[in-house]
Amino acid sequence: MVSSLAPSAEKIPARFRSYFEKAPLLALVGNTPIVEVTLFKKELPRCKFLAKVESVNPGGSIKDRPVRRMLLEALSEGKLGPGKTIIDSSSGNAGIAYAMLGAALGQPVELVVPGNASLERKKRIKAHGARLVETDPIEGYDAALREAHRRYDEHPDRYFMPDQYKNSNNWRAHYEETAAEILAQTEGKLTHFVAGVGTGGTITGCGRRLKEAVPGVKVVMVRPDTFPGIEGLKPLDEPGSIIPEIFDSSVVDEKVRVTIEDAYDLCGRIAREMGLFVGQSSGAYLKAAYEAAKAEGSGTFVTIFSDLGERYFSTRLWD
Numbered sequence: 001m002v003s004s005l006a007p008s009a010e011k012i013p014a015r016f017r018s019y020f021e022k023a024p025l026l027a028l029v030g031n032t033p034i035v036e037v038t039l040f041k042k043e044l045p046r047c048k049f050l051a052k053v054e055s056v057n058p059g060g061s062i063k064d065r066p067v068r069r070m071l072l073e074a075l076s077e078g079k080l081g082p083g084k085t086i087i088d089s090s091s092g093n094a095g096i097a098y099a100m101l102g103a104a105l106g107q108p109v110e111l112v113v114p115g116n117a118s119l120e121r122k123k124r125i126k127a128h129g130a131r132l133v134e135t136d137p138i139e140g141y142d143a144a145l146r147e148a149h150r151r152y153d154e155h156p157d158r159y160f161m162p163d164q165y166k167n168s169n170n171w172r173a174h175y176e177e178t179a180a181e182i183l184a185q186t187e188g189k190l191t192h193f194v195a196g197v198g199t200g201g202t203i204t205g206c207g208r209r210l211k212e213a214v215p216g217v218k219v220v221m222v223r224p225d226t227f228p229g230i231e232g233l234k235p236l237d238e239p240g241s242i243i244p245e246i247f248d249s250s251v252v253d254e255k256v257r258v259t260i261e262d263a264y265d266l267c268g269r270i271a272r273e274m275g276l277f278v279g280q281s282s283g284a285y286l287k288a289a290y291e292a293a294k295a296e297g298s299g300t301f302v303t304i305f306s307d308l309g310e311r312y313f314s315t316r317l318w319d
Contacts, residue, residue: 015076023104026072029064030177032056034185034302035276039269040290046298049289050190051305052182055278059097060124061307062178063090066201067097069173070162071105080160085110087159089148091141091198091232092121093307094164099128110159112148114141118231119314140226141198141234142242164199165244174205179213182206182302188214191299194256194289196222196233196281200247202304207251218253222281222288228260231315232281232306256288263287264317267309277309280317 012020012027020026033056037049054062074080085108086098095111102109109130113122116137125132133151135143145165152161164170182190193210195203207219224230226238236243266283270276282305289301312318 016072019072019075019105022106023101025058025101025104026068028058029068030057031181034182037270037274037286039266039273039286040293044290044293044297047293047296048300049286049293050186050300050302051282051286052178052302053276053305055305055308059093059100060311061093061096061279062202062304063094063097064101065177066164066167066170066173066199067094067101067162069169069177070164070167071098071101071107073169074160074162075105080107084160085158087111087148087152087161088164089113089141089144090117090164091144092117092125092311093232094199095125095130095132096121096128098162099125099130102130103128110151112144112151114139114144116231118312120311124311140229142240145242164201165242166246168246170199170201171205171208171246171248174202175209176205178202179206179209182210183213186300186302189300190214190217190302191296192218192220192289192292192301194220194222194285194292194301194303196224196230196284196288197236197244197247198232198234200244204246204248204251208248211251218292219251220288220292221252221255222284223255223257224284225257225259230258230260230263230280230284231312233284254292256291258284258287266290267317270305271309276305278305279307279309279311280315281306 057064087110089112098109112133115134152159224233263280263283266286285303289303
């Protein structure tokens, strides 16, 4: 089952309608298809794997959803408007969403990203006219987060900071939209949901909504290595790690360790055997779903294909 490509007017909250009229691009976010992944059919015949294909969003990733929600709420509450620059930290995909939607809404954007964010992401951000600030890649995403806060704290009158790690509209976008779509597309027939933690929005919002709607559903969290890591995902259990404030660890039933090599391998298989071209977090999610399925022996495992494979040509992913 695939939902319509754009929300009908009556489904758009009244407080947002003027912004949809100003920026029609907003209506292209969400209502993404869900596809069956058949890579493991022979090995695990009693397991079904489904993936939400978020690369069809106009910014090419799932991050379009929370960024749209955070910006629209800020505009409707008067926190964002003329004279304010949007600032936040990002591993790249949210940065693209900020830059793209900021351009559509006529708001300037400044983004702090770790230096190891892929070249393709950085070029896309610049293409929308956003200013890009890079931090030391060795220090990871937390360094970018700290630098964005430093800049905001120095000039709070100049900036609006959505702060995707703390903003409840991040997880609410997934609770009200992503998870609702999953429930409709699967008719509520799923046993597991698999995702990782970047800001914590996807796994928190989807985890809460799915657990309310489907008794016994399990939420599986990807645990990547600290370095070289997997772009967009946090390991969380390293000393000094910044835990996103919106992340609700109580929704997580189990964790599955996934290496960057695991993610690369599954991305390659998805491309060769399904024709879908996805990024490294998608490969990591599918690996975790596979490991969970092996342990369970049966069930329906729903995960996310978060972004586009083209976003990683400058990394080792496609070497």
